[in-house]
Amino acid sequence: MNLDFEYSSISFDTEATPMITPSDVVEHLFCPRYTYFLNCLKIPQHEELRYKVLKGRELHDRKEKENKEYLRKKIGCIKKGLSVYLASPKIRVRGVVDEVLTLNDGTMAPLDYKYTEYNEYLFRTHKFQSVLYALLIKEIYNKPVKRGYICYVRGKAVLAEILYKPADFEYILKVIDKIFKIIYNGYFPERTPYRNRCIDCCYRNICV
Numbered sequence: 001m002n003l004d005f006e007y008s009s010i011s012f013d014t015e016a017t018p019m020i021t022p023s024d025v026v027e028h029l030f031c032p033r034y035t036y037f038l039n040c041l042k043i044p045q046h047e048e049l050r051y052k053v054l055k056g057r058e059l060h061d062r063k064e065k066e067n068k069e070y071l072r073k074k075i076g077c078i079k080k081g082l083s084v085y086l087a088s089p090k091i092r093v094r095g096v097v098d099e100v101l102t103l104n105d106g107t108m109a110p111l112d113y114k115y116t117e118y119n120e121y122l123f124r125t126h127k128f129q130s131v132l133y134a135l136l137i138k139e140i141y142n143k144p145v146k147r148g149y150i151c152y153v154r155g156k157a158v159l160a161e162i163l164y165k166p167a168d169f170e171y172i173l174k175v176i177d178k179i180f181k182i183i184y185n186g187y188f189p190e191r192t193p194y195r196n197r198c199i200d201c202c203y204r205n206i207c208v
Contacts, residue, residue: 118152
């Protein structure tokens with residue numbers, strides 16, 4: 001039984017609406033000043049030079065070609081779409097999720113791959129990226145999305161489940177509003193209170 005399928009029949013007219021990406025949201029959650037430097041000052045990150053980013057892109061390309069048996073056995077997947085483009089003018093977000101799953105209970109779920117190890121702690125940025133994908137799936141396909149999955153593939157592969165709460169969706173919509181307020185108004189936001197995040201930041205030399 002072939003579980004792969006395409007969502008190519010769905011098209012979106014998103015050109016007239018300013019849009020951000022899930023990466024924009026994740027970076028804002030990491031530090032709000034990413035939003036300012038990247039979207040207001042138009043200073044690129046040059047993230048293509050970073051090792052983890054390169055390895056992550058290689059991983060995504062490889063996973064598209066593999067058949068994942070655990071989708072049937074562990075989470076009741078009956079269909080899956082690979083590298084699915086999602087866009088919603090209402091939510092003002094567009095991007096590509098690694099997999100969109102249809103489960104045997106009639107719900108749908110996003111699955112994302114991360115080139116990192118799972119250490120029994122779900123990163124906040126990973127969680128809310130998944131929440132954002134779930135929100136897009138709910139909006140576009142008009143199907144319930146109760147949970148999502150992240151596959152941590154570095155070391156021993158681990159499939160982590162996220163159970164969504166209504167407050168998660170409310171929170172991510174507020175984050176999107178904050179991002180657009182920075183973009184439209186061009187104000188300089190407070191940086192993250194977690195100063196250890198500044199160590200590997202590409203903007204650390206111009207952030208004061």
